[in-house]
Amino acid sequence: MLPKLVDLTYDLFRSFDRAGTVEDLNACLLRAVARFGVESTFAGVIPLPGIGRTAQAAHVLIDRTPPGWSERYFRAGHLDRDPTIRRLTTDATPFLWSEIExxxxxxxxxxxxxxxxxxxxxxxxxxxxxxxxxxxVAGFSFGAERLDLSPELRGMLHLIASYVFGRSLVLSHVPAAEGREPVQLTPREREALQWAAAGKSEWEIGALMSISEHGAEKHLRSVHRKLGAGSRTQAVAEALRRGLII
Amino acid sequence: MIHIVTAENTSRYADALEQAWRLRHRVFVEEKGWSDLARPDGREIDGFDDAHALHMLAIEAGTVVGYQRMLPTTRPYLLTEVLSELCEVDPPRSPHVWEWTRYAVERGHRERGRILSPVGSALLTGIVEWGLESGVDAIVIEMNPLWLLRLVQLHFRVTPLGLPRPIAGEETVAVSAAFDERTLTRLRATRGDSASVLSTQPGRPLRLAS
Known part of the structure; x- marks a missing residue:
C-alpha cells in the first residue's frame, strides 16, 4: 500500500529540519519530489517593480533549474513579463501554469x-x-517537462514549498553569533552598492555620487571584500540578505 | 498587554469578556461570514467556552482589541469534534498541547496587507510566554496555509496533521506547532521588544499542565 501523503509530508519536514545548509535542504527536496515528476525548483521574493536586473537576480533564494535558464531569464528581463509572477502577486492560491494560460x-x-x-x-x-x-510576496515554483498533480499532491507541494522556503530563509539568515561576522559598510560603500543593485555601471555610480569611476570601483571592491563576494550579483544578494541595503 | 482569563478569575473580567464575545461576533460572523455562529445578541459564544477554556485578551486602554482562545487537547476540542476532516492522523491529546482557536484582531489594529500586526504578534507571543511557564510546548492550529511560512520563520517546529482542504471556502490545514525559548527570542526580535506581553495580574494561574 502507498504511504499516506500526510505521513510522507511529515517525514519530509523532519528531513528538512536536519539539513544544515540551503544547498542540502534543496537537494533533499528535489530528491523527494522527483517521484512525482518534478524536475526543478525555483523560488524567491518578488522584487519591487523598477529595480535593476542584477538586483532582481539577487532576490532568488532557490534555483534548481536547468543550466542557463535563470541567467537567460534575468538577462532578457523576463521577470517583468512573466505571467506566473503577475498571477502570484494578485492571488494567494497555488496554481498550475496551464491554468493561467x-x-x-x-x-x-x-x-x-x-x-x-x-x-x-x-x-x-x-x-x-x-x-x-x-x-x-514570494513565489515557489516546481517545474517539469510534464506534471500531473492530484488535488492531494497539490496540497502536499503547497505545504512543502512553504516549509522549504521558510527553512531556506532561516538558514540564510545565520546570525553573527552562529559563525558569520557582522559586516559594517561605510555610508559611501552602502550608497555605491545600492546603485549597483539598481543596475548602474561604475561610471554611472561615479556620476551619481559625484566621484570618479575609479572611486566608485574602489568602494565596490571594498564591499566585495567585506562580504566575501566573488561577483556583483553575489555582493548584492548578500547585502540584501543581511539587510545592509534595501 | 495580554490578559489571561480562566474560570478562576473570570469575575474580574466580566466587562472585558463581554467585549470579547462581541469582537468574535464581528470578526467571525459579520466579516468572515461563518453564519452558523451568528447569534441575535451579537455575542459569539459556543459550547467550548466552558470552564476548561483559557481566553487571551489583548487590552489597550480598557478596550479589547484582540482575542484568542486556548483549549486543552485532553478533552474534546475543535479539531476532534468540528473539523475532524482536517485531521488524517491520531489527533494530539496531551496536557502539553493546547489548541489555538478564534484568533481575532480588531479591524483598526490590523496591518495593511497580510503582515502580522503588533496586536497579532503580541497575541502569538502571549501563547509562547504562557506556554513556557505553564509546561505547554505545542499548539494545534487550523489555519490558512499562508501561516505555515510565518511559523517556520518564527522557529516553530511544525508537524502537519492533514493536507489542506477548503473549509467555508477558505483553504485550511491542521498542524501542530512546537515552540521553545528560541521561538520566544525570535518573536521578541521581530517585535523589537523584549519585555513580557503578559499582564502580571494577581492570581494568574500557572502550571496548567501537570
Missing amino acids: PLYREDPAARRVMDEAGDFRLRQGFTVPLVTLDGR
Whole structure:
C-alpha cells in the first residue's frame, strides 16, 4: 500500500529540519519530489517593480533549474513579463501554469517567456504564492517537462514549498553569533552598492555620487571584500540578505 | 498587554469578556461570514467556552482589541469534534498541547496587507510566554496555509496533521506547532521588544499542565 501523503509530508519536514545548509535542504527536496515528476525548483521574493536586473537576480533564494535558464531569464528581463509572477502577486492560491494560460493568451511577450521556459524542460509547472513574515510576496515554483498533480499532491507541494522556503530563509539568515561576522559598510560603500543593485555601471555610480569611476570601483571592491563576494550579483544578494541595503 | 482569563478569575473580567464575545461576533460572523455562529445578541459564544477554556485578551486602554482562545487537547476540542476532516492522523491529546482557536484582531489594529500586526504578534507571543511557564510546548492550529511560512520563520517546529482542504471556502490545514525559548527570542526580535506581553495580574494561574 502507498504511504499516506500526510505521513510522507511529515517525514519530509523532519528531513528538512536536519539539513544544515540551503544547498542540502534543496537537494533533499528535489530528491523527494522527483517521484512525482518534478524536475526543478525555483523560488524567491518578488522584487519591487523598477529595480535593476542584477538586483532582481539577487532576490532568488532557490534555483534548481536547468543550466542557463535563470541567467537567460534575468538577462532578457523576463521577470517583468512573466505571467506566473503577475498571477502570484494578485492571488494567494497555488496554481498550475496551464491554468493561467488565459492570462497570457493575448500577450506575445508573456507567451514568449512560457515558450522559452519550455525549451529548458520547464514546460509545465506549479507555483505556490507565499508571504513572508515581513509582508513580502514570494513565489515557489516546481517545474517539469510534464506534471500531473492530484488535488492531494497539490496540497502536499503547497505545504512543502512553504516549509522549504521558510527553512531556506532561516538558514540564510545565520546570525553573527552562529559563525558569520557582522559586516559594517561605510555610508559611501552602502550608497555605491545600492546603485549597483539598481543596475548602474561604475561610471554611472561615479556620476551619481559625484566621484570618479575609479572611486566608485574602489568602494565596490571594498564591499566585495567585506562580504566575501566573488561577483556583483553575489555582493548584492548578500547585502540584501543581511539587510545592509534595501 | 495580554490578559489571561480562566474560570478562576473570570469575575474580574466580566466587562472585558463581554467585549470579547462581541469582537468574535464581528470578526467571525459579520466579516468572515461563518453564519452558523451568528447569534441575535451579537455575542459569539459556543459550547467550548466552558470552564476548561483559557481566553487571551489583548487590552489597550480598557478596550479589547484582540482575542484568542486556548483549549486543552485532553478533552474534546475543535479539531476532534468540528473539523475532524482536517485531521488524517491520531489527533494530539496531551496536557502539553493546547489548541489555538478564534484568533481575532480588531479591524483598526490590523496591518495593511497580510503582515502580522503588533496586536497579532503580541497575541502569538502571549501563547509562547504562557506556554513556557505553564509546561505547554505545542499548539494545534487550523489555519490558512499562508501561516505555515510565518511559523517556520518564527522557529516553530511544525508537524502537519492533514493536507489542506477548503473549509467555508477558505483553504485550511491542521498542524501542530512546537515552540521553545528560541521561538520566544525570535518573536521578541521581530517585535523589537523584549519585555513580557503578559499582564502580571494577581492570581494568574500557572502550571496548567501537570
